[in-house]
Amino acid sequence: MLKFLKQVTDYTKEAVQAARYIGQGLSVTFDHMQRRPITVQYPYEKLIPSERFRGRIHFEFDKCIACEVCVRVCPINLPVVDWEFNKETKKKKLNHYSIDFGVCIFCGNCVEYCPTNCLSMTEEYDLCTYDRHELNFDNVALGRLPYKVTQDPMVQPMRELAYLPKGVLYPHGLPAGSRRAGKLPEEILEEAEENGAK
Amino acid sequence: MNLADGVQIVSFGVLALMMLGAALGVVLLENIVYSAFLLGGVFISIAGLYILLNAGFVAAAQVLIYVGAVNVLILFGIMLVNKRQNFVPLRNAWVGKITTAAVCLGLFALLGTMVLATPWAISTAPVAGDTSTVVIGMHFFSDFLLPFELASVLLLMALIGAIVLARREFLPDALEREETQQPVLTLPERPRELASAAPGSPDRTLGTSPTQRNV
Amino acid sequence: MNSGIDLQGSFIQLLVDLGLPVEVARVAWLPLPMLLVLVGATLGVLVTTWLERKISAAAQQRIGPEFAGPLGMLIPIADGLKLLVKEDIIPAKADSLLFTLGPAIVVIPVFLSFLIVPFGQNLLITDLGIGVFLWISLSSIAPIGLLMAGYASNNKYSLLGGLRAAAQSISYEIPLALSVVAIVMMSNSLSTIDIVQQQSGYGILGWNVWRQPIGFLIFWIAALAECERLPFDLPEAEEELVAGYQTEYAGIKFGLFYLGSYVNLVLSSLFVSVLYLGGWNFIIPIESLASWLSISESTPWLQVLTGSLGIIMTLLKAYLLVFLAILLRWTLPRVRIDQLLDLGWKFLLPVSLVNLLLTAALKLTFPFAFGG
Numbered sequence: 076m077l078k079f080l081k082q083v084t085d086y087t088k089e090a091v092q093a094a095r096y097i098g099q100g101l102s103v104t105f106d107h108m109q110r111r112p113i114t115v116q117y118p119y120e121k122l123i124p125s126e127r128f129r130g131r132i133h134f135e136f137d138k139c140i141a142c143e144v145c146v147r148v149c150p151i152n153l154p155v156v157d158w159e160f161n162k163e164t165k166k167k168k169l170n171h172y173s174i175d176f177g178v179c180i181f182c183g184n185c186v187e188y189c190p191t192n193c194l195s196m197t198e199e200y201d202l203c204t205y206d207r208h209e210l211n212f213d214n215v216a217l218g219r220l221p222y223k224v225t226q227d228p229m230v231q232p233m234r235e236l237a238y239l240p241k242g243v244l245y246p247h248g249l250p251a252g253s254r255r256a257g258k259l260p261e262e263i264l265e266e267a268e269e270n271g272a273k
Numbered sequence: 274m275n276l277a278d279g280v281q282i283v284s285f286g287v288l289a290l291m292m293l294g295a296a297l298g299v300v301l302l303e304n305i306v307y308s309a310f311l312l313g314g315v316f317i318s319i320a321g322l323y324i325l326l327n328a329g330f331v332a333a334a335q336v337l338i339y340v341g342a343v344n345v346l347i348l349f350g351i352m353l354v355n356k357r358q359n360f361v362p363l364r365n366a367w368v369g370k371i372t373t374a375a376v377c378l379g380l381f382a383l384l385g386t387m388v389l390a391t392p393w394a395i396s397t398a399p400v401a402g403d404t405s406t407v408v409i410g411m412h413f414f415s416d417f418l419l420p421f422e423l424a425s426v427l428l429l430m431a432l433i434g435a436i437v438l439a440r441r442e443f444l445p446d447a448l449e450r451e452e453t454q455q456p457v458l459t460l461p462e463r464p465r466e467l468a469s470a471a472p473g474s475p476d477r478t479l480g481t482s483p484t485q486r487n488v
Numbered sequence: 489m490n491s492g493i494d495l496q497g498s499f500i501q502l503l504v505d506l507g508l509p510v511e512v513a514r515v516a517w518l519p520l521p522m523l524l525v526l527v528g529a530t531l532g533v534l535v536t537t538w539l540e541r542k543i544s545a546a547a548q549q550r551i552g553p554e555f556a557g558p559l560g561m562l563i564p565i566a567d568g569l570k571l572l573v574k575e576d577i578i579p580a581k582a583d584s585l586l587f588t589l590g591p592a593i594v595v596i597p598v599f600l601s602f603l604i605v606p607f608g609q610n611l612l613i614t615d616l617g618i619g620v621f622l623w624i625s626l627s628s629i630a631p632i633g634l635l636m637a638g639y640a641s642n643n644k645y646s647l648l649g650g651l652r653a654a655a656q657s658i659s660y661e662i663p664l665a666l667s668v669v670a671i672v673m674m675s676n677s678l679s680t681i682d683i684v685q686q687q688s689g690y691g692i693l694g695w696n697v698w699r700q701p702i703g704f705l706i707f708w709i710a711a712l713a714e715c716e717r718l719p720f721d722l723p724e725a726e727e728e729l730v731a732g733y734q735t736e737y738a739g740i741k742f743g744l745f746y747l748g749s750y751v752n753l754v755l756s757s758l759f760v761s762v763l764y765l766g767g768w769n770f771i772i773p774i775e776s777l778a779s780w781l782s783i784s785e786s787t788p789w790l791q792v793l794t795g796s797l798g799i800i801m802t803l804l805k806a807y808l809l810v811f812l813a814i815l816l817r818w819t820l821p822r823v824r825i826d827q828l829l830d831l832g833w834k835f836l837l838p839v840s841l842v843n844l845l846l847t848a849a850l851k852l853t854f855p856f857a858f859g860g
Binding site: 275276306310313317329330333334336337340341342344345346348349352353403404405406 | 511514515586616617618621622624625626628629631632635636639647651654655658661678679
């Protein structure tokens with residue numbers, strides 16, 4: 076009898092516990108309702124990519140020395156470097172260069188290791204095509220400058236959360252020239268240099 | 274004849290036709306699933322007839338129990354049975370058919386004579402209508418107590434039987450072994466024997482580690 | 489007790505005064521409630537789908553529909569129109585008759601159940617003596633339609649979904665009915681009007697939720713399971729069953745299933761508000777307020793006010809429960825089929841039986857508070 080009663084009490088306790096957990100979960104969901112929506116109305120509004128954003132890679136044909144370092148550091152040896160040896164100048168002459176962005180993982184190793192800085196990251200990220208072969212960019216396509224979100228008249232640029240002024244959570248309707256919270260990297264650098272000079 | 278009477282007669286005709294048609298369909302159709310669904314139609318038509326007789330509660334109970342429970346369970350039974358068996362025509366099928374017909378005709382004759390023999394004294398007392406639940410409850414706990422309790426004992430027996438059937442450990446082992454059936458879409462399992470583990474093959478001895486073999 | 493507004497009586501009276509015979513006036517009245525039920529239920533569903541989108545969005549820190557009309561309020565109409573004009577596909581190997589019949593059998597009983605939902609003393613289609621029992625028995629027809637749809641689709645996912653739906657529906661019907669029986673025991677009547685009447689008089693304190701807290705919870709859980717809402721949406725668990733019995737459906741037949749499930753949700757919420765939350769009653773009793781302010785109960789403007797307040801209160805309570813259901817959807821993960829059946833048969837059924845016995849005992853001990 077006592078054992079049965081204990082079983083009943085244990086069962087009731089478990090049920091009450093379960094109900095409490097469900098209540099906790101509900102309160103979390105309810106709390107989410109009054110939070111700021113993080114929606115960006117994409118084709119009309121776009122977030123401004125951060126400084127270290129790793130987007131489509133830009134390539135400068137004239138700077139390239141066809142050393143193939145980018146191919147070696149690439150995790151999948153993706154860049155295709157087509158060159159021939161020019162016997163008169165005893166230099167490699169670059170014919171074609173291409174990267175397939177359908178395969179690229181935007182790790183940035185090539186940009187990191189390029190000895191002449193002919194590769195660089197851009198802030199372009201909407202690489203949408205109807206055919207995946209169109210994502211294979213040749214040197215001409217790689218040399219195009221990226222479209223800037225802030226200069227597009229069709230697009231309303233939005234600052235990301237870390238670039239908003241202090242206390243502001245919503246990027247709509249910011250007054251022009253409002254500063255982000257904290258110091259800018261160059262200011263920090265300047266201060267450090269000043270302190271070092273002292 | 275006023276409007277309400279006309280509506281009643283028309284709906285009685287429609288319901289009766291529906292019921293008879295569906296009942297014939299249950300018996301005559303080849304596809305058993307159709308029969309089961311039509312059985313639901315029969316039950317619903319009967320519920321409609323109850324409504325025409327001002328017995329709303331009985332009609333709702335009919336729908337709840339027969340359509341909602343019995344018919345759904347029949348459908349479940351049909352859909353969950355996974356036994357494929359070739360249709361073997363019985364040799365003396367006509368004997369069964371004739372017996373069935375005889376029994377059915379006998380039943381029909383019995384009921385017919387009963388209908389004709391009963392003095393149908395249509396009571397002029399007001400119909401219970403909405404208070405029928407009270408009347409039914411009164412009858413259940415007074416003059417119909419014994420049948421009511423017997424029915425509940427029957428249901429209890431069915432309940433216990435279902436539990437016993439569902440709990441397989443109470444069944445004797447021998448019975449289970451007899452009915453060992455291969456699950457659908459699997460091959461009968463054979464004792465596994467690796468070719469490499471055959472006697473005489475070098476890999477058989479466990480002591481040889483790769484390093485030892487490479488020496 | 490004053491009967492409040494009698495729409496049917498006044499409508500027929502109006503037509504008779506215009507010179508029509510009484511019979512014709514009654515016939516003219518007949519289609520109006522039917523139309524009202526269809527339009528009202530559909531409108532309720534439209535609002536519910538909009539709420540579902542908006543609340544889901546809010547719970548996930550999104551905005552939700554925004555461009556179709558103000559606050560995206562036209563999105564349910566766009567949804568409905570899309571489903572109406574989409575191609576209605578019947579799979580080649582499906583059983584076309586049963587395939588077409590399935591959605592209808594699911595939807596019709598749900599709409600029929602709206603006959604007994606009261607929005608005021610006389611603001612309901614019919615005050616049937618069997619009241620809530622009609623709803624319980626009608627909702628037991630739906631599994632037949634689901635099995636039909638599942639079988640006729642000739643698709644194993646559909647069949648499994650249909651079987652699951654039917655199993656879920658019949659196992660949660662029992663706790664649902666038992667908790668309703670406890671309520672009926674207290675009000676001594678199956679009629680929805682009487683059930684609400686029994687709760688009125690003391691404002692919020694008189695509502696059944698205080699006398700039947702366990703029954704309220706059981707009813708709500710079972711109602712969610714009946715509506716196949718998360719966390720009990722196993723029949724259409726998309727990870728395992730694609731879309732359950734709806735897999736092969738497209739166009740307006742799918743729309744009927746969709747409509748049916750949302751109408752069912754609205755209906756269940758309405759029934760919870762009628763059975764447990766005092767139906768059309770305001771938080772404070774209107775009648776005593778009126779008598780305190782010495783206003784006669786038969787004052788026309790008071791009657792209109794009471795009527796509209798009743799409708800508003802019923803809808804408010806119902807939509808509060810819809811809101812809770814949507815919130816639950818984004819809070820709880822889906823249960824497994826064995827957990828679902830365990831919960832139904834091993835937890836809700838015994839607890840609801842205990843609740844019923846407890847109610848009977850309390851009714852015998854405190855006949856005043858528990859409707860002697």
